[in-house]
Amino acid sequence: LAQADAGAMRSVLAATVACVVLRARTLTLERVALEPHKQAYYGRVHVGSPAQEFTMLFDTGSGNLILPSTRCESEACKAHRRYDQSASSSARDVQMSEDGGPVTLKFGTGSGDGELVSDRVCVGGLCDRQEFVAATSESDQPFGRYVFDGIFGLGLPEMAEGPNCSFLAGIQASKALPSTAFGLFLSDAGKSEITFGGADDRRHVGDIAYFPVY
Secondary structure (H helix, E strand, O other), X not given: OOOOOHHHHHHHHHHOOOOOOOOOEXXXXXXXXXXXXXXXXXXXXXXXXXXXXXXXXXXXXXXXXXXXXOXXXXXXXXXXXXXXXXXXXXOEXXXXXXXXXXXXXXXXXXXXXXXXXXXXXEEOOEEEEEEEEEEEEEOHHHHHOXXXXXXXXXXXXXXXXXXXXXXXXXXXXXXXXXXXXXXEEOOOOOOEEEEEOEOXXXXXXXXXXXXXXX
C-alpha cells in the first residue's frame, strides 16, 4: 500500500494534474455465507500509522466506517481484530455528539456505541484521512457472528455520522480518483472485486445505464 499521507498525495496530484491520468483502484473481495440465501463480500483495509489490517464488509446500505476498538470489552468486539488508537501516530480524537456523549448506532438487528476518531485509512492502495466510529460496545447480534472485523459504509454522505465520516466524500474532496462511482463484480465461485473510481470495463459489456437516486 502507498505510504504517502493524504496531504502529500493531494499536493502531488494538484501539481501534476495536466499530465497524470488518475486510474480506478480495484480490491479483491472474499465471500462468506451469513445464512441461507444471504451472502456477504468483504475485503482488507488498513488503518493508522503503522498500518493495522482489518477485514471489512463493504456495505452500500450505511455511511459509516465502524471498527471495534481495544477499549471495547463486548464479546462481539473481542472476537475480532480491534483498532488500537494509542498505537497509531496519525490518530486524532474527534468531538463526538453535540452533548459530548458517545456515538450510538442502531441497526435492524443490533446496535453499538463508540467514539469518533480521525486516522489514515487505506483501501487498495488509495489512502485518505477519515473520521470513523471506534466501537466501545457492540451487541452480540449481528456483530458476534460476523467473520469480518468491521463495516465500511459506502452509502450517501448524508447517511454518515458526520461530514467527514464518508470515505467517498473524502475521495471526492481530495480529487484522488476521477469519480466517486464504484463498481462491484460478485462471483459465487471465482474472484469478486470492488473498483473505486468507476466501473471496470473488463467486467461488463455494453453501455452502463444511470438512474437518479433520491
